[in-house]
Amino acid sequence: MSISSKTWRSDSPEQTEHFAAALATLTPSGTVITLVGDLGAGKTCFVRGFATALNVGHEVSSPTFTIINDYPSKPRLYHIDLYRLQSPDDVLNLGFEEYLEPNGITLIEWPERAGDLIPTDAIRITLNAGDHTDTDRRYITLSAPSDILDQISTTTTLVEEN
Numbered sequence: 001m002s003i004s005s006k007t008w009r010s011d012s013p014e015q016t017e018h019f020a021a022a023l024a025t026l027t028p029s030g031t032v033i034t035l036v037g038d039l040g041a042g043k044t045c046f047v048r049g050f051a052t053a054l055n056v057g058h059e060v061s062s063p064t065f066t067i068i069n070d071y072p073s074k075p076r077l078y079h080i081d082l083y084r085l086q087s088p089d090d091v092l093n094l095g096f097e098e099y100l101e102p103n104g105i106t107l108i109e110w111p112e113r114a115g116d117l118i119p120t121d122a123i124r125i126t127l128n129a130g131d132h133t134d135t136d137r138r139y140i141t142l143s144a145p146s147d148i149l150d151q152i153s154t155t156t157t158l159v160e161e162n
Contacts, residue, residue: 004146005149007139007140008142008161009139010140013042013045016049017046018049018157020045021049022053024049024051031123032105032108032118033105033106033123035108035127036126037129044062050107054071063081065084067080078105080107082111085110090113123143127139
């Protein structure tokens, strides 16, 4: 499986959510997606768009204090925020591996806290606010198999950056 990366520019939270929703429609069960970005970069906004596409029936919020939000959808959606954890041992103590199940999709914020527990075939999303002159602008870099990149390129309305 060949992994490549592409970057798109989002000019609003709504555009970020639409991009995430488009990705959700292409994501098979059993997929792990890591979300990398500073505080306020739009990780939870991304999850909100993703969850909307999976018809999650209630509000999506950051699980910073609960650590894991489990959303009933098809496929089941797990939103994990590892910000408050310090080490892979802390992550294991959560029962982390139970959330990497084949009938769900797992989105993980602050994946670096899990170290080598993150599957090597995880899709990686990086959200970057750029130069901070436009408070809504984000650059979304998707590192994924080439077929997913090709499909998202044809479905998104975001401007691709070089």
